Amino acid sequence: MRGVEIPEIRNIPLFEGMEDESFDLMLKSSYFQRFPPQVQLITEGDPPDFLHIVVDGAVELFAHSNNRETTLAILRPVATFILAAVLKDAVYLMSARTLEPSHVLMIPSENIRAAMVRDHRFSRQIVIELANCYRGVVRAQKSLKLRTGVERLANFLIRIDARGAGDGKVRLLEDKKKLAGLLGMTPENLSRAFGTLKKYGVEVDGNDITLTNLEDLKGLAKPNPLIDDRSI
Amino acid sequence: MRGVEIPEIRNIPLFEGMEDESFDLMLKSSYFQRFPPQVQLITEGDPPDFLHIVVDGAVELFAHSNNRETTLAILRPVATFILAAVLKDAVYLMSARTLEPSHVLMIPSENIRAAMVRDHRFSRQIVIELANCYRGVVRAQKSLKLRTGVERLANFLIRIDARGAGDGKVRLLEDKKKLAGLLGMTPENLSRAFGTLKKYGVEVDGNDITLTNLEDLKGLAKPNPLIDDRSI
């Protein structure tokens, strides 16, 4: 694949400041592919061949153990995944599947490592990206261990409202089953959690949520920038 | 501080292959300090001044929210902490305190960043270290979301037995309160979990545990290398 020709890719922040030459060399034998929904892209336990980057659509990271499955993250553009496995050249700890029709860029692991040696600016960006991933998981773990299910849901709603217009009108991008998994609860419990939040001004109409009393909701949720604010 | 003189530090894997010159320059204005137990080394929300490395003793990473506190990890030599915050130059997401008398090496953040630019081998080691930290948290999160409390305890015991002599004789290094926090449960529940495991050949005598029936215990725990095996 030639890289510089596709601005959609060239303009990804991760590649910012990269030499065109390094960039093109790295994208040799890469793929920029479109997948339908529900395609499993990688499987936990497999060795890493490619760094994956979601350029369009949505990808779920999930894991199995004991016959149970859990959603660890839902990625939307532009996001990398399995970066740590690629850098360590160690097996994947998570599986990934598309949730929507998605455009995914796949760069061979060795190309990534080679580009890091060649291009110092890129190396720096990769380190920042990895650090961001790390901090994301730490936040998720704090949320899981320090909050109840209802609190996690309340904070989730406050967060996506703030990330959007902040006008209390929120649209869920994923179905409630996935959202439940992401928040660490069953779909039945998510339903009940929404029921509990009715008293705090949360009105549910399918995937459209309206927050009519943000003060009360925040009183319950007790949002904490060190968990909820992705920008720090 | 001069670095090359202290082999204890010079031989840390993270610094392997580093030029003596780079190493010495990096350790300028670093501190290698001894702390008593229960000293808080860093506080979540503070900006990162130093990369910390536990060279001796034990350090707990913990976090607060809502008046609740949880233990996120217990670090033993040799381990770095708050690496991601240092690399991003972003506030700490966790606090840290010593649990035992501990020797901690503290290297100014800028020195780390400068050494990464100067010394490519070191940069590579830092990336690997960060990737390891990331994978550690991912494992912890999988454990939390896919296992019950009893299962987490059972796997913990199997893991430290395997890491030691593998003879079924296990010694808990931390008190049960901390262990409970680490495993994501209350101390009362940990007590009960040990009670449940009695049927599976787990004998408790203070901090000395004996696993008399590893087969049965594994039948309950269903250990999974993608969660429990740190070496992959």
Place this chain on the structure above:
DNA sequence: CCAATGCCTTGACATTTGTCAAAACGAGGG
């Protein structure tokens, strides 16, 4: 030796969360 302290355990109970089954709802295909 005793008292005091802190840790751990136990019991009783409340809350949270999960499970199973059934009903309600909604989107898409004939």
Place this chain on the structure above:
DNA sequence: CCCTCGTTTTGACAAATGTCAAGGCATTGG
């Protein structure tokens, strides 16, 4: 338009986990 399918909600119940209070046990310091 109706049927079908999968999602979502609801109810009833079970299991897991947390909370509070009390007691046991070991350690420490007088």
